[in-house]
Amino acid sequence: MRTITHIDRMQKVSDDLKKEGKTIGFVPTMGFIHEGHLSLIDIANKNADVTVASLFVNPKQFTPTEDYRCYPRNLARDKKLLKKRGCSIFFYPDVDAMYSKYFKTEVYVRNLSKLLCGVRRKTHFKGVTTVVAKLFNILKPDIAVFGQKDAQQVIILKRMVEDLNFDVKIVIGPIIREDDGLAMSSRNIYLKKKEREEASVIFKSLKEAEKMIHDGERNASRIKKRMRRMISTKKSAAIDYIRIVETKELRSVNEINGEILIAVACFFGKARLIDNIIINL
Numbered sequence: 241m242r243t244i245t246h247i248d249r250m251q252k253v254s255d256d257l258k259k260e261g262k263t264i265g266f267v268p269t270m271g272f273i274h275e276g277h278l279s280l281i282d283i284a285n286k287n288a289d290v291t292v293a294s295l296f297v298n299p300k301q302f303t304p305t306e307d308y309r310c311y312p313r314n315l316a317r318d319k320k321l322l323k324k325r326g327c328s329i330f331f332y333p334d335v336d337a338m339y340s341k342y343f344k345t346e347v348y349v350r351n352l353s354k355l356l357c358g359v360r361r362k363t364h365f366k367g368v369t370t371v372v373a374k375l376f377n378i379l380k381p382d383i384a385v386f387g388q389k390d391a392q393q394v395i396i397l398k399r400m401v402e403d404l405n406f407d408v409k410i411v412i413g414p415i416i417r418e419d420d421g422l423a424m425s426s427r428n429i430y431l432k433k434k435e436r437e438e439a440s441v442i443f444k445s446l447k448e449a450e451k452m453i454h455d456g457e458r459n460a461s462r463i464k465k466r467m468r469r470m471i472s473t474k475k476s477a478a479i480d481y482i483r484i485v486e487t488k489e490l491r492s493v494n495e496i497n498g499e500i501l502i503a504v505a506c507f508f509g510k511a512r513l514i515d516n517i518i519i520n521l
Contacts, residue, residue, distance in 0.1 A: 241323040243330045247338075247378055250331050254292075254380045262289040266381035266408075268372060271295040272312040272426035273321045276416040280385040281325045283413050287383050293322050294331040294375055296338065301367030307510075312429050331379065338374060347373045349396045349403070355490045356392045356483055356503055357514065368393055369400050376406055383409045387416075389423050391501055391516045395487065415515070417443065423515045430511035438474035439508045442515045445470045445482075449502050453519055458496045460484040471506060480505035480512065487518065497521060 244250045257264055265288030267280045277293075284291040295318060302308035315332075322330055346366055352358075353365035376384070386394050398410050416424045421443030422436075431439060445467040452463050464482045471477050485492050487499045496519070503516040 241319070241327050241330055243319070243332060245332050245334065247333055250329075250333075250378050251380075253329065254378070257290055258380065263382040264288055264379060265291045266375070266379050266384045267291065267293045267327075268375055268384070268386075269293060269295055269318075270297045270311065270426065271318050272314060272429070273318045274416075274424045274426065276387055276389065276413075276424040278321060278325045279416050280387060280413045281322065281327050283385045283411060284383065285326050287385075287411060288381075290328045291326065292329040292331055292379055292381065293327045294333070294379070296333055296335075296371065296375075298338075298367055298371045299335060300339070300370060301364050303361055303363060306361075307427075312426050333378075338371070346370050347400065347404075349399050352392070352396045352399060352490055356481065356485070357505060358392075360480060360505075365393070365396055369396060372397055373400065373404070373406075376408055381408050383411050385411045385413055387413050388518075389415045389425070389515065391503060391518070392490065395490065421447070423513070425513060427511050427513065430509065432476075432509055435476045435508040435511065438476050439506075439511075439513060441471050441474050441477065442504050442506055442513060446502060446504065446515060446517045449484075450517060450519060453496055453521070460492070460494050460496060463496070463502075467502075467504070471504075474508075476508050478507040480507060 265284030267284050269277050297311050299308050319330055347369040348366045349369055358365055394412055401410055420440040422440050449463045449467055467482050471479055483503050485501050487501050499520040501516055501518050505514045
């Protein structure tokens with residue numbers, strides 16, 4: 241696995257791969273690699289000739305009150321895991337190189353970025369779309385693989401790609417879960433023992449919602465009420481939101497019909513966890 245830290249070098253390598261007729265698969269990460277990230281590497285390996293993983297803890301997607309400086313990092317471990325999984329190139333740019341002191345350009349997807357997680361994290365998705373646009377221009381990937389756990393992010397990035405005519409295909413990998421159903425996340429390391437035990441209720445509430453719909457329930461309010469009641473039984477849980485929305489514009493729905501996203505954000509201690517399921521009737 242090659243490690244590249246300079247932007248111009250990464251662009252040159254990508255150009256050379258293209259000249260050789262090679263396709264590039266890209267998995268962007270913020271590091272602290274877990275099985276969820278590695279499952280995306282597997283998808284990229286299957287769909288492209290060369291897989292590039294980036295590691296960049298992007299300061300622009302953190303609000304001033306969030307955990308940028310203490311975000312979990314372990315570079316040596318990350319590189320070892322990515323290499324073992326078959327990653328071809330590891331791109332690790334410097335913050336000052338990605339955002340010079342003269343940097344003034346931002347990419348923002350209106351409306352979609354204000355909903356769900358965007359209510360609390362008002363500048364988060366602007367930071368995401370800006371850095372992903374930069375990474376697409378640096379790496380020139382044929383496919384880019386993202387995880388379904390970040391469902392809103394995926395919907396926003398697909399809109400950005402379509403609106404700005406990026407020549408890249410977005411591929412979605414399924415949520416990878418722990419044995420008790422908790423979605424794998426780098427932030428799970430923040431959970432204390434009791435919080436970790438109780439956090440599995442998020443997935444259980446989503447499965448209960450799925451069962452209700454399977455059994456014929458179509459009223460979104462009743463489904464959300466049941467989910468809220470389940471999660472609220474856990475003392476360490478503080479619900480941020482439970483939403484049932486359609487998957488194009490992320491508008492709330494009253495009746496379950498067509499393809500819908502059931503999304504949850506919940507604090508357990510200082511860890512803010514998100515999860516979701518998509519149901520298509």
